[in-house]
Amino acid sequence: MYEWDFSILWGYRWLLLQGLGITVGFTAATICIGLTIGLTAAICLLSRLRILRALSLGFIEIFRCTPVLVQLIWCYYALPMVAGIEMTPMTASLLALSCYGGAFFAEIIRGGIVSIDMGQSEAASALGMTPSLAMRRIILPQALHRMLPALMNQSILMFKNTSLVSVLAVPDLVYQGQMAAHDSFRPLETYTAVAVVYFCHPVPVDALCP
Amino acid sequence: MTVKPMIEISWLRKCFGPLEVLKDINLQVEQGGVVALLGPSGSGKSTLLRCINLLVVPDDGSIRVGETKFEFGKSVQQPKTKPLAAFRSRTGMVFQNFNLFPHMTVLQNVIEALIHVKGMDKSTATALAMSQLEKSGWRTAHSRCRRRYPAVKNNVLRSLVLWRWSQRLCFSMKRRQRLTRSWWAKCSRLYRNSPQTG
Numbered sequence: 483m484y485e486w487d488f489s490i491l492w493g494y495r496w497l498l499l500q501g502l503g504i505t506v507g508f509t510a511a512t513i514c515i516g517l518t519i520g521l522t523a524a525i526c527l528l529s530r531l532r533i534l535r536a537l538s539l540g541f542i543e544i545f546r547c548t549p550v551l552v553q554l555i556w557c558y559y560a561l562p563m564v565a566g567i568e569m570t571p572m573t574a575s576l577l578a579l580s581c582y583g584g585a586f587f588a589e590i591i592r593g594g595i596v597s598i599d600m601g602q603s604e605a606a607s608a609l610g611m612t613p614s615l616a617m618r619r620i621i622l623p624q625a626l627h628r629m630l631p632a633l634m635n636q637s638i639l640m641f642k643n644t645s646l647v648s649v650l651a652v653p654d655l656v657y658q659g660q661m662a663a664h665d666s667f668r669p670l671e672t673y674t675a676v677a678v679v680y681f682c683h684p685v686p687v688d689a690l691c692p
Numbered sequence: 693m694t695v696k697p698m699i700e701i702s703w704l705r706k707c708f709g710p711l712e713v714l715k716d717i718n719l720q721v722e723q724g725g726v727v728a729l730l731g732p733s734g735s736g737k738s739t740l741l742r743c744i745n746l747l748v749v750p751d752d753g754s755i756r757v758g759e760t761k762f763e764f765g766k767s768v769q770q771p772k773t774k775p776l777a778a779f780r781s782r783t784g785m786v787f788q789n790f791n792l793f794p795h796m797t798v799l800q801n802v803i804e805a806l807i808h809v810k811g812m813d814k815s816t817a818t819a820l821a822m823s824q825l826e827k828s829g830w831r832t833a834h835s836r837c838r839r840r841y842p843a844v845k846n847n848v849l850r851s852l853v854l855w856r857w858s859q860r861l862c863f864s865m866k867r868r869q870r871l872t873r874s875w876w877a878k879c880s881r882l883y884r885n886s887p888q889t890g
Contacts (some may be wrong), residue, residue, distance in 0.1 A: 599791070601787060601789060602791060602793065604747055604787070604791065605787060605791035605792075607747065607777070607780060608745055608747060608780055608783075608784075608785040609780070609781065609804070609805035609809060610777050610778065610779075610780040610782070611777060611805065611808065611809055612773055612777045615808060615809075619804065619808060620793055623795050624794065624795050627795065
């Protein structure tokens with residue numbers, strides 16, 4: 483019978499906390515950048531210009547239909563070769579995760595905008611609003627309300643996806659967990675602790691958002 | 693010398709696919725005139741109103757409202773966004789199904805365009821909106837509604853009434869409020885679709 487001993491983890495508390503900091507920071511950054519990308523892509527998708535629609539659709543399909551792990555590795559190893567730029571693992575993973583999230587956010591935001599009754603934008607233009615003002619003041623606030631559950635869902639996925647950056651040796655929670663496990667020869671305890679820490683994060687946020 | 697009419701529509705045409713809804717419409721409305729468009733449903737009353745406001749772009753003909761004139765046709769370019777918005781900001785329109793903004797309060801619905809289109813400051817806009825809401829009998833309508841739906845909890849104070857979300861309003865209140873929202877333009881031109889509802 484295996485003897486569980488969680489007390490050894492105390493020695494790695496700072497290492498794990500450091501990893502948690504990176505994970506949370508990465509989540510916040512990728513969600514913010516992802517939302518910006520998503521909003522831009524969604525608005526391009528609804529644009530009258532065919533070229534913008536095509537570009538946006540291409541972007542969304544590429545990032546939505548490839549595994550995020552492949553994107554991460556490709557961004558780090560292949561993209562510098564193609565584009566001829568140096569990238570740290572941090573930048574590469576930030577780029578890949580944000581684009582991946584952005585593609586999904588774009589579809590959510592587009593769906594939200596389309597779901598708002600046509601009459602609302604007509605009423606706004608009848609009042610003399612330009613399309614961009616109507617979008618900001620009338621359509622988006624209503625759409626945002628409807629999109630919230632789906633955005634929340636995607637944000638939780640993005641939080642969990644940050645665990646993949648450990649393959650590029652970004653010292654996030656999983657990576658630091660691996661270090662602790664290798665060092666202590668206690669992988670069961672370490673990964674259990676890592677799983678519990680991951681679990682504890684979205685739950686309170688989820689409870690706050692009805 | 694005759695006075696130039698306020699609204700002048702000449703040879704207006706609009707087709708939706710093979711269906712020709714408006715066929716060579718000619719109409720002139722004097723300043724201060726009240727005009728009722730009658731006709732069975734599907735005869736194009738709404739389409740004509742929406743054409744005057746350019747929510748629907750006609751296929752041919754021309755529309756002049758005040759000093760602004762728009763020409764339509766295959767060879768003519770469609771009007772640009774900015775002048776179009778400026779043109780619409782000088783007219784009012786009440787939609788058949790109101791199209792109130794559900795994420796705003798009654799008061800916010802009325803002052804929204806005043807502030808963001810007309811560039812009025814908030815306190816002036818609020819004062820104007822309140823006086824117009826009062827004039828349109830909004831308060832009376834509200835108390836009548838409350839008698840009919842006692843379950844709807846509400847404060848007696850008018851100020852609080854104005855803060856209620858617009859989506860929870862009953863029919864006649866919506867009508868009054870939508871009318872007020874269009875009223876601010878102090879417009880010589882107010883298009884009301886289906887007056888018995890709008």
